[in-house]
Amino acid sequence: MTSDKQKKSSDEWHVMSDKQKSPNFGVRSPMSQVGFAHRSSLVTRHYSCHFARQSSLTTRHCFFWFGVLAASLLAASVARGDGPRKPTLEAIGNEVQCTCGCNAPLNQCPHLDCAQKAEMQAFLKKEIAEGKDETAILQDLSLRYGVQVLSTPPAHGFNLAIWILPGVGLLVGLGIVMVIVRRWKRKPAGAPAPTFAANDPKILTAVEEEMKSTGLG
Amino acid sequence: MNQVGSVGLIASLAFAAYALVAGAVGGKLRSPRITRSAERATWGFFLMVTLAVVALEYMILTNDFHNAYVAEHSNRDLLTYYKVAALWAGQEGSLLFWTWLLSIYSALVVWQNRRKNRQLMPYVVSVLMGVGTFFSLLVFFVANPFQELSLVTSTGSQAFSAPDGNGLNPLLQYHSMVIHPPMLYLGYVGMVVPFAFAMAALITRQLGDNWIRTTRRWTMVPWMLLGCGILLGGNWAYAVLGWGGYWGWDPVENASLLPWLSGTAFLHSVMIQEKRGMLKVWNVALVILTFFLSIFGTFLTRSGIVSSVHAFAQSNIGPFFAVFLAIILFFSVTLLFLRLDHLKSEHKLDSMVSRESGFLFNNWILLALVFAVFWGTLFPVISKAVENATVTVGAPFFNKVAIPMGLLLLLLTGAGPLLAWRKTSFRSLKRNFTLPLIVALVAGGTMFAEGVRNLYAWMTLFLSVFVLVCILGEFWKGARTRMRTAKENFALAIYNLTMRNTRRYGGYIVHIGIVLLFIGFAGQAFKTDAKGLMQEGDLLTVKNYMLRCDGLITGDNPNYEYTRALITVTKNGEAFTSMHPEKRFYKASQQPTSYVAIHPTLSEDLYAVLAGMDPDTGKAIIQVFVNPLVMWVWIGGVVTLLGTLLALVPSRVEREMAEMRQAQELAVQAGDAY
Numbered sequence: 106m107t108s109d110k111q112k113k114s115s116d117e118w119h120v121m122s123d124k125q126k127s128p129n130f131g132v133r134s135p136m137s138q139v140g141f142a143h144r145s146s147l148v149t150r151h152y153s154c155h156f157a158r159q160s161s162l163t164t165r166h167c168f169f170w171f172g173v174l175a176a177s178l179l180a181a182s183v184a185r186g187d188g189p190r191k192p193t194l195e196a197i198g199n200e201v202q203c204t205c206g207c208n209a210p211l212n213q214c215p216h217l218d219c220a221q222k223a224e225m226q227a228f229l230k231k232e233i234a235e236g237k238d239e240t241a242i243l244q245d246l247s248l249r250y251g252v253q254v255l256s257t258p259p260a261h262g263f264n265l266a267i268w269i270l271p272g273v274g275l276l277v278g279l280g281i282v283m284v285i286v287r288r289w290k291r292k293p294a295g296a297p298a299p300t301f302a303a304n305d306p307k308i309l310t311a312v313e314e315e316m317k318s319t320g321l322g
Numbered sequence: 323m324n325q326v327g328s329v330g331l332i333a334s335l336a337f338a339a340y341a342l343v344a345g346a347v348g349g350k351l352r353s354p355r356i357t358r359s360a361e362r363a364t365w366g367f368f369l370m371v372t373l374a375v376v377a378l379e380y381m382i383l384t385n386d387f388h389n390a391y392v393a394e395h396s397n398r399d400l401l402t403y404y405k406v407a408a409l410w411a412g413q414e415g416s417l418l419f420w421t422w423l424l425s426i427y428s429a430l431v432v433w434q435n436r437r438k439n440r441q442l443m444p445y446v447v448s449v450l451m452g453v454g455t456f457f458s459l460l461v462f463f464v465a466n467p468f469q470e471l472s473l474v475t476s477t478g479s480q481a482f483s484a485p486d487g488n489g490l491n492p493l494l495q496y497h498s499m500v501i502h503p504p505m506l507y508l509g510y511v512g513m514v515v516p517f518a519f520a521m522a523a524l525i526t527r528q529l530g531d532n533w534i535r536t537t538r539r540w541t542m543v544p545w546m547l548l549g550c551g552i553l554l555g556g557n558w559a560y561a562v563l564g565w566g567g568y569w570g571w572d573p574v575e576n577a578s579l580l581p582w583l584s585g586t587a588f589l590h591s592v593m594i595q596e597k598r599g600m601l602k603v604w605n606v607a608l609v610i611l612t613f614f615l616s617i618f619g620t621f622l623t624r625s626g627i628v629s630s631v632h633a634f635a636q637s638n639i640g641p642f643f644a645v646f647l648a649i650i651l652f653f654s655v656t657l658l659f660l661r662l663d664h665l666k667s668e669h670k671l672d673s674m675v676s677r678e679s680g681f682l683f684n685n686w687i688l689l690a691l692v693f694a695v696f697w698g699t700l701f702p703v704i705s706k707a708v709e710n711a712t713v714t715v716g717a718p719f720f721n722k723v724a725i726p727m728g729l730l731l732l733l734l735t736g737a738g739p740l741l742a743w744r745k746t747s748f749r750s751l752k753r754n755f756t757l758p759l760i761v762a763l764v765a766g767g768t769m770f771a772e773g774v775r776n777l778y779a780w781m782t783l784f785l786s787v788f789v790l791v792c793i794l795g796e797f798w799k800g801a802r803t804r805m806r807t808a809k810e811n812f813a814l815a816i817y818n819l820t821m822r823n824t825r826r827y828g829g830y831i832v833h834i835g836i837v838l839l840f841i842g843f844a845g846q847a848f849k850t851d852a853k854g855l856m857q858e859g860d861l862l863t864v865k866n867y868m869l870r871c872d873g874l875i876t877g878d879n880p881n882y883e884y885t886r887a888l889i890t891v892t893k894n895g896e897a898f899t900s901m902h903p904e905k906r907f908y909k910a911s912q913q914p915t916s917y918v919a920i921h922p923t924l925s926e927d928l929y930a931v932l933a934g935m936d937p938d939t940g941k942a943i944i945q946v947f948v949n950p951l952v953m954w955v956w957i958g959g960v961v962t963l964l965g966t967l968l969a970l971v972p973s974r975v976e977r978e979m980a981e982m983r984q985a986q987e988l989a990v991q992a993g994d995a996y
Contacts, residue, residue, distance in 0.1 A: 174730065195851070202714050208572065210716060213565035256716030258701075263709050267701050271694035271723045278686045278693075286682070289600065 192239040194229055200239075201225070201246055201254050210256060225250070323377045324389055327468040330374030334421070335462055337366035338454035345448030349441075349525070357444040361432045364447055367454055368425040375422045378415060378467055382408050387484040391415055391467040397489035397910040399880035404490050407500045411490055413624060413639070414467035416503070420620065421457040423504075423511040428454065431515055431540075439536055445522035453514050456646050464639055489910025492882070496562045502554035506578055509548025510616040513581055515540040516588075517613035517654075520606050524657045529602060529664045534592055537609075539970055541592075545585040546966040552578050553959040564916040564931040566851060566947035568955065571720035576699040577619035580692055584612040587688040590681045597743060598678060602665040603658070604685070610654040615692075617647055622699070676745050680738035687730050694723045725778050729785060732840050735833045736789030739796065757795065762788035779847035786837045786844075793830050793837075821974055828969025835962030838954050845926070845951025853933075855941035856887065864946045867928060868892045869901075874942055882906045884917075887932050887942050891921070903932040903944070926950040 198212035205221040207214050214222045228249065232242045246254050258264040341363035348356035378391070382405050387393040395411045410416040428450040435443050461467070472479040493499075516537040523533035555575065556568035569575060588608035594601045625640035698715045705713045740754040766784040774780050797816060804815035820827040852864035856871040863869070872888040884906045891898045901919035908915065921928040929947040936943055 200718065202716060209563075209565070209570060213563065213567065213570060251712065253712040253714045256714055257719045258705070258713035258715065263705065263711075264713065267698065267715060267719065270697050271690070274693040274697070275690040275727075278690045282682050282686050285601075285604075286679075 192233050192237070192242055194226060194233065197229055197233075197239060197242060197246075198226070200243065200256050202256060204250050204254060323381050323386060324468040324470055327374045327377035327381075328462075328466070330370045330372075330377060331418075331458065331462045331466070331468070334367050334370035334374065334425070335455065335458035337363045337370055338451045338458050341367060341451035342448050342455050345444045345446075345451060349444030349448065349522075354440070357440075357447070360444060360447045360451070361436075364425075364428050364432045364451060367451065367458075368429040371418075371422045371425040371458075374418060374461075374468075375409070378418065379406065379409055382406075385487070387487055388470055388481065389467075390469045390471045393471050393484045393487045395487070395490055397487040399910070400487075400490055401495075401881070403500055404495055407494065407503075408490055410503045410507070411494055412467075414461070414465040414469075416507075416624065417457065417461050417465050417639075418467050419504075420507055420511060421454065421461055423507055424450070424454055424457060424514060427511060427515055431518070435536075439519075439532070441526055441528060442519060442522040442533065442536075445525045446518045449518035449521045450514060460639060460642055464642060487910065489881075489908060492906065492908040492911060492913045492915040493562055495881075495908075495915075496558055498554045498558045498561070502551055502558055504551075505547050505554055506551030509544045509546075509551050509578075510581065510620055512540070512544025512547060513585065513613045513616040515544070516609045520609040521654060521657065524606065524661045527661060527664050529606075529661065531596060531599075534595055534605065538589075538592060541585060541589060541609075541612075542966060542970055545582065545589060546963060546970075548578065548582045548585070549966075550959070550963060552582060553956070557956065560952070561918050561920065562915070564918050564933070564945075566849065566929055566931075566945075566949060567846070568952070571698075571717045573699050574623050576695050576720075577615075577622040580696060580699075581612050581615040581619060583688050583692045583695070584608055584615055587685045587692075588612055590688075591685050594678050594681050600678065603662065606658055606665065608685075610651075610658065611692075614647065614650055614654075615696075617643070617650065621647065677738065677741045677743045680734060680741045684731065684734045684738060687727050687734070691724060691727045691731075694727070695720065698723065728840070728843075729778070729781055732782065732785045732789060732837070735836055736785070736792035739830065739833065740792055754792070754795075758788045758791035761791045776847040779844040782840050782844040786841050789837050790834065793833055796830060797827070820968070821971075823975060824971045824973040825969045825976075828965050828967075828971070831965030831968060832962050833965075835958045835960075835965055838958030838961055840958075842951050842953070842955030842958055845949065845954070848950045849947060851945065851947040853943070853945045855936050855939055856889075856944045857939075857941045860941070862944060862946060865948045866894050867898065867946070867948065868895075869930070869944070869946060871942070871944070881910075882908045885932065885935070885942070887930075887944060889919070889930060889944070891928065899928070901928070901930045903930045905932045905934065922953050924953050927952045 195212065199210050201211050203209055203211045203214035203219065203222050204225065205214060205219050207219070211222060211225055225246075228246070229242065232245060237245070243255060247259075252259065258267060260268060341360045344356050344360035344363060347353070348358075348360050378389075380386075381389045381392050382396050383402070385392070385396070385398050391412060391414050392408075395415065396405055396408045400408070408415065410419045428447075431446060431450065432443075435446070439446070470481045471484060473482045519533045519537045519540070523529050552575075555578065559570070560566075560568035588605060591601050591608060592605055595605050621640065621643035625643055698719050701715045702713055705711050736758065737755070742750065762784050765787040766780065769780060769783055774783065797819070800819040801812055801815040804810050804819055805812060808815070808818070810818060850865050852862055854860070854862040856862060856869075858871055858873045860871045861868060862871075868891070870890045870892070872890055874885060874887055876883070876885050878884075884904045886902050886904045889901045889903070891901060899921045901921060903919040904917035906915050906917055907913075916931055916933070919930045927947075927949040929949055931945045931947075933943040933945050935941070
């Protein structure tokens with residue numbers, strides 16, 4: 106038995122050592138591998154009772170903290186303003202789109218001799234020279250070129266949906282995951298192992314009929 | 323050759339339609355004869371589409387400007403490999419190319435499964451050829467590349483041949499553009515194979531692990547190619563568009579990212595089904611979603627529904643795609659609902675601190691990201707429909723939403739693989755995560771002390787260190803055990819460890835690649851740039867680099883005229899490199915473009931663009947960027963590719979199992995013979 110063990114791959118050894126140190130009841134439990142499958146299942150039942158009491162707490166904690174982490178990161182990211190900053194051609198050029206039809210931010214317009222880009226940059230330079238702040242400049246730009254010039258739509262009315270729905274999507278996703286988990290966990294711990302399709306009487310009857318029909322039965 | 327191409331197209335349509343019907347009939351009647359006939363029709367489809375592709379390529383390479391597509395997208399002086407690439411430069415050619423790739427995939431599937439999955443195959447063929455029929459119809463009736471160039475006169479229209487063509491779009495004349503669209507399309511089209519198997523499994527109610535095992539590699543390959551295509555597209559944008567970046571959250575870029583993300587979710591969740599018989603409905607749903615998004619990506623790129631810097635062909639094919647997408651969704655979702663009883667989970671979830679829960683979290687975040695990107699990409703269209711307002715959703719929105727989700731995914735990249743199946747004890751968590759956390763904290767502290775103040779960049783680098791230590795620790799623990807028990811040296815231990823379970827360790831290498839990509843992304847936070855007017859003798863300083871213009875030269879070749887800036891660069895006062903950014907003017911298309919000069923290093927790229935000539939002074943407008951860590955994006959991509967290739971190699975355990983199965987089958991056959 107020992108020599109058999111030594112032949113096992115190192116990754117299997119790694120798994121085994123993990124399981125021997127902690128009550129981890131994987132499908133390939135070390136005891137079942139060396140011929141103690143019955144004992145392993147008894148131990149599994151004993152410990153599963155023990156952990157059933159703890160697992161609901163663990164589940165809630167796990168979901169709660171990961172959910173909090175995800176939601177806070179997203180909320181912080183969306184709410185995070187860039188703070189008061191001195192408007193520059195470079196900074197505002199990333200916040201507005203070029204109007205030449207390239208669908209790129211002003212700074213990234215791929216057209217080298219783009220007349221619209223040059224015109225917008227001249228307008229921006231004038232606004233910056235007049236000492237306007239970024240909000241006022243963006244407002245002037247949207248009045249002059251239309252609201253589509255802004256890289257993100259202003260957050261009011263229907264446009265709020267652009268910001269709200271990703272968060273809603275995240276929460277709905279969490280809800281779906283929780284429903285899945287609850288349904289999985291609701292299955293009785295001692296549920297019998299899934300039967301093979303071949304043991305299903307309906308399928309067996311169908312197989313027999315088909316074998317007969319093909320001359321094999 | 324136009325006639326030859328048209329014959330190929332109409333014959334391919336006939337073969338596809340026949341295989342679609344014959345496959346379904348063969349499956350329904352369980353007739354091997356009809357099924358074989360459908361499979362042969364698939365071969366016919368492949369041959370006929372190949373004939374059409376060869377005809378079009380022949381016309382492009384021989385400058386046959388009788389053909390309208392050739393006259394529109396090629397010219398005499400175009401380099402040969404760009405002429406080959408002209409096949410997918412326009413609407414008609416790219417749809418033909420899509421159909422050809424589909425025919426190759428279909429033929430490969432038929433050949434690979436000629437002796438296995440016989441109950442699934444009739445329906446697999448039927449679904450593949452259903453898609454083939456749609457694209458053949460589209461190519462033949464709506465976007466036919468075999469139209470003759472005609473001249474409309476007062477007496478009517480008459481065919482004629484142009485003396486030269488308009489040429490390839492200058493933005494497409496870059497080496498990675500020769501390979502980027504094929505990669506992307508191979509990724510998009512390849513997702514049809516897992517979809518076809520999923521549908522066949524649903525129809526035949528064979529929803530065990532068989533279809534999952536069969537399609538795992540068929541999903542990994544297109545996933546890998548799609549990833550390569552996305553990165554090559556980024557490389558093209560970086561080197562050609564001249565704005566100093568490689569990803570701008572453009573609608574077409576997003577469209578390629580969506581199926582990659584949902585495919586990533588599937589490749590993870592499928593492991594839960596294989597190991598634990600869980601998430602069966604979810605996996606089918608992900609396959610449907612991934613295929614849907616692949617077609618949606620093609621639709622977005624080709625329909626012109628959203629404007630994009632990458633959309634090189636728009637037309638009125640949008641409604642056809644919309645109907646096709648609706649059919650796919652209706653057919654697949656209805657089938658899924660009808661088979662819900664056959665998709666019950668076989669096990670219960672034992673603990674939330676387990677590999678299964680790690681995959682669930684991973685799927686949750688990936689799908690939330692898919693939704694956010696999908697929503698942001700389509701919002702301008704929705705806003706137009708609802709409010710009749712034209713709005714733009716650009717990079718600031720996507721960065722705000724995607725970066726936090728990306729960071730959570732990065733965390734799971736390291737933490738997930740270290741969780742055990744079913745349940746992980748607290749002691750195991752402590753043992754596995756203490757060292758990575760300590761190393762990451764030390765690295766994070768050091769970075770903060772070194773002046774890294776950007777929160778996202780700091781978090782990315784902190785998590786990258788954490789994940790790298792987690793994954794490398796897995797290699798080290800496995801190798802150490804082998805060194806002790808099998809008396810192998812370190813290199814041999816790593817090799818044997820990896821080859822024994824290629825899927826697991828290939829997956830770890832893919833995760834390392836993803837970490838390297840994130841490290842590259844973090845570099846964007848430290849980008850600096852400078853702009854100046856330069857002529858001979860002028861200096862421009864950016865960060866610790868000094869650029870000196872040694873002159874401007876102009877030149878000419880058959881394809882384009884150019885102005886080139888000769889720039890010598892010193893770094894910290896010492897000679898560093900020379901750079902030659904160009905501004906080109908393509909003669910055939912009469913369009914200007916830039917040829918960026920890049921000096922890449924592991925720490926940062928120096929990136930120079932000749933943006934134009936100042937009309938007042940006659941000097942060159944030179945823009946220079948210092949882009950930190952960009953090289954790690956490309957390295958990360960290569961590592962991800964290598965990891966995926968490794969995971970595709972059958973592991974020794976798998977081979978031993980296959981040999982055992984084969985021996986058992988032989989034994990059974992021998993028993994039958996007696």
